[in-house]
Amino acid sequence: MPFRPRYTGLIDKYRDRLPVHDDTRIISLGEGNTPLIRLNNISRQLDKEVDIYVKYEGLNPTGSFKDRGMTMAITKAIDANSKAVICASTGNTSASAAAYSARAGIIPFVLIPDGKIALGKLAQAMMHGAVVIQIQGNFDDGMRLVKEVAEQAPITIVNSINPYRLQGQKTAAFEIIEELGKAPDYHCLPLGNAGNISAYWMGYNEYFQTGIVNQRPKMCAYQASGAAPFLRGHPVENPETVATAIRIGNPQSWDKAWAAQKESGGWFDEFDDQDILAAQKLLAEKEGIFCEPASAISIAGVMRDVKSGKIPEGSVVTCTLTGHGLKDPDTAIQQCTVQPIKIKAELAEVKNAILQNMG
Numbered sequence: 001m002p003f004r005p006r007y008t009g010l011i012d013k014y015r016d017r018l019p020v021h022d023d024t025r026i027i028s029l030g031e032g033n034t035p036l037i038r039l040n041n042i043s044r045q046l047d048k049e050v051d052i053y054v055k056y057e058g059l060n061p062t063g064s065f066k067d068r069g070m071t072m073a074i075t076k077a078i079d080a081n082s083k084a085v086i087c088a089s090t091g092n093t094s095a096s097a098a099a100y101s102a103r104a105g106i107i108p109f110v111l112i113p114d115g116k117i118a119l120g121k122l123a124q125a126m127m128h129g130a131v132v133i134q135i136q137g138n139f140d141d142g143m144r145l146v147k148e149v150a151e152q153a154p155i156t157i158v159n160s161i162n163p164y165r166l167q168g169q170k171t172a173a174f175e176i177i178e179e180l181g182k183a184p185d186y187h188c189l190p191l192g193n194a195g196n197i198s199a200y201w202m203g204y205n206e207y208f209q210t211g212i213v214n215q216r217p218k219m220c221a222y223q224a225s226g227a228a229p230f231l232r233g234h235p236v237e238n239p240e241t242v243a244t245a246i247r248i249g250n251p252q253s254w255d256k257a258w259a260a261q262k263e264s265g266g267w268f269d270e271f272d273d274q275d276i277l278a279a280q281k282l283l284a285e286k287e288g289i290f291c292e293p294a295s296a297i298s299i300a301g302v303m304r305d306v307k308s309g310k311i312p313e314g315s316v317v318t319c320t321l322t323g324h325g326l327k328d329p330d331t332a333i334q335q336c337t338v339q340p341i342k343i344k345a346e347l348a349e350v351k352n353a354i355l356q357n358m359g
């Protein structure tokens with residue numbers, strides 16, 4: 001039987017491309033190495049010859065892509081002798097910060113918008129023992145407060161303004177290139193605080209500049225219409241969307257995201273909540289892949305752009321599914337029109353239920 005070394009996380013794997021030393025104590029939960037799944041049914045439904053793959057980041061240890069950045073941010077915080085970390089979050093960053101801090105033995109403070117984070121994410125932060133601070137404000141208020149606190153106290157910010165976060169997150173682009181044997185033609189992803197698009201662009205550039213690949217993808221990023229500062233061209237107050245993960249009006253990596261879009265020749269676009277939820281349901285129903293609403297916007301994006309011909313036939317497209325659908329069970333259940341069938345615990349009733357639903 002052939003043996004393979006145990007996978008021990010992305011810092012170990014990409015050590016020579018990340019700012020760590022041989023003796024750095026690495027804080028890892030085995031993040032990265034997520035599947036790149038080809039969409040078969042949805043691609044067929046589009047009736048165009050396009051190869052669409054999803055990078056299922058919901059399969060990271062805490063269920064989102066944030067773990068790629070957090071393993072780096074917490075590793076570097078420990079390296080710098082930090083005793084506490086802080087972040088503002090729409091939910092996933094706080095879940096990830098909480099888990100990696102627990103692993104490292106430091107205190108995580110997380111600022112979240114009161115009542116506007118998905119249940120699973122709140123459960124994670126609480127279970128991992130984070131100090132959860134619910135603010136009467138949104139993510140942008142939280143971000144402002146976190147920056148002010150970190151100026152006055154010895155505490156490390158682990159939002160994506162921490163450069164180590166992007167270093168970790170760039171590895172998703174490496175993995176995609178390694179699996180495809182080349183860079184995709186287009187990369188579609190949701191756009192919130194804009195760290196992830198910046199990180200992917202950094203990763204694609206790194207493999208391009210070192211000659212590992214000879215092309216880079218066009219970066220196509222999508223926002224919810226109620227929270228679309230990149231589409232409006234300026235920050236928006238009171239952002240609102242069912243995709244709470246990207247309910248952000250004042251993105252921190254504004255310039256980096258514009259640079260990625262412009263340098264790559266890609267584009268930004270927007271979708272309303274109904275379209276976002278429809279894409280989430282379609283992916284779950286037709287491909288068996290459950291992602292959270294914010295993630296599904298990349299599916300809405302690729303479908304619209306393939307249909308319109310903006311993404312031409314023959315293209316290879318990758319979409320990042322940033323978070324797992326289980327993060328937000330409330331939103332999922334609310335949009336399911338078919339309710340569970342309730343019956344007595346009797347064979348005849350089970351048979352009847354089966355017969356009526358054989359299609």
Ligand code: F0G
Binds near residue numbers: 066093094191
């Ligand atoms: N998708 C999900 C599931 C997210 O949680 C986020 C951001 C994004 C997309 C957008 O990525 O900010 O790098 O452009 N969530 C952050 C959080 C803001 O606090 O968890 P981005």
